[in-house]
Amino acid sequence: MIYHEPTAHTAVPPTSGITVYGCAPDERHLFDSLAPAHGVTLTTTAEPVTVENADLAHGGRCISVSHKTPISNETLLALEKVGIRYVSTRCVGFNHIDVDFAASIGITVGNVAYSPDSVADYTLMLMLMAVRQAKSTIRRTDAHDYRPAATRGRELRDLTVGVVGTGRIGVAVIDRLRGFGCDVLAYDIKPRSAAEGVEHVDLDNLVECSDVVTLHAPLTAESHHLLDRRRIDRMRPGAYVINTGRGALVETPALVTALEEGRLGGAALDVIEGEEGIFYADLRGREIPNGWLARLQEMPNVLVSPHIAYFTDHALRDTVENSIVNCREFESRLQHV
Template sequence: MIYHEPSLTAPTDPATHTVTSPTTGITVYGCAPDEKRIFDSLAPAHGVSLTMTIEPVTEDNAGLARGNRCISVSHKTPISNATLLALHKVGIRYISTRSIGFNHIDVDFAASIGITVGNVSYSADSVADYTLMLMLMAVRQAKATIRRTDAHDYRPGATRGRELRDLTVGVVGTGRIGAAVIDRLRGFGCDVLAHDVRPRPAADGVEHVTLDTLVERSDIVTLHAPLTGESHHLLDRRRIGRMRPGAYVVNTGRGALIETPALVEALEDERLSGAALDVIEGEEGIFYADLRGREVPNGWLARLQEMPNVLVSPHIAYFTDHALMDTVENSIVNCREFESR
């Protein structure tokens, strides 16, 4: 399904409701129907004209952006350097990715050919709420309980759950999302450790420590760092080996923050009690696809999903109506601000 035609809604002045001429043309790639509705509803107030397609941006459809200097893209599909070259050839000079992370775009290569890449901020509460849900489900063994109940086995498990107030939670990455997670953890009365490569103001009741100290002292390690060359496999085999026996890992950041084979081995050896993962290394082309009745083309993911103590969800911590509105509006604003420079 492709919406090739520009948005048919004429821009209006939000104060007077009079029609104005659009000042910015934006081609929106990877635009799902719910996103399209928001783009259409916001375009008049922001004075933009839109060309939208549900397809991700590729070399073959870069021509849809011809005549515009700005595009908005989804985070769901990697953008190749060849695609960036094709976009530059048709006149694109700015890419707004509807995500916080940039790991699906070679930002340095884009800059080298004259394309600026910008990200968006959106409701940190969306991911923070989801993170706390995953923590609670992990320490209360929700997956195993639901599996038994679905099989009409209503007996409690052999091992009792744990309460957050009795645990130490280590938060890796204290940006907007990590800080929102810390705010929520305060309400549970647990001890909180934090680590970030950039010094940040210390929060009340939060001890800032090195990453090695954090993994050694935490019952739960939750990851909220961006994926960069330096943070790739931040939780590697060595650090996983230094985690407390019986600890849990929660990841709503990016899959490659964890060295997946090492995590799988620690879970299978029962050195760790469980994991809750909204992102997986090698998820590209798997998450957001309907693979029912087909073999999952990622052996590590398949092994993780078989474990009763591992929760896996398909990169949807951000997936709320509030975050969607933020994402779309900020993507439009980014493009308008670029054009106004």
């Protein structure tokens, strides 16, 4: 992972080409404005990379892809055949691409980092909305019922928040929580020095002792269903789950059961297991093809948003620029081999 704060650049002659797949209009504007300063030429398409359109990248060695659509091994093989050696995915996670298979056919996959403040800010917003029952309040108000709820909200200073994952985003969340005066517990497979001053505990201890559990771990084979049925059952009565990491960090059926039985106070979820093909699509007037998501959205104490915690102007610029920079640095390394 490479993270670069945006810097001023002087224009240089174009020296390499990058094909940008899954390029949304706001991304295209940024790619077009940043490419000359980094000395690259671009081919952009709104379509995700597939076997059928891999030929668009012919003649180059690097492509940039979105995180919104899984990339099949067949697509990777098609990219390898047209000469692609580097895939820059415009996100932190790799769960949409088989990195090991890509490496086996000579393709390097790189991710990008962006300002962690986008997700950290959003996480705190969801946390505050969850403990203050914002969804049910807004629903009642929209129906012109202006009476207060029967149950009062809670204040963060009275709660213990468990932060799962202490990378750059997790640490940014912890920094924000300090201002609220709450107790903070942290868990990470490899405790980070950046999260000093916070009590690190094992995951079982964290879920048992926290009023709020917020997830910021990457999704890997080891972290799949990190918050599983056993751990959900061990959470404090009335506790809240906040997830701005990846949907499959949580065993969704177990979460739904705990919420429907009233054992948990609520949840705020920016990511959902099985969100692919649903989030980022306009499904108004259509049946949601994910029964667990539909049940969660019906609950007055569950907030759902469509994987947009990262979506700020600052973070988007970081993502686009760092995708370009990563491709340029890969090209540079090839030239010096």
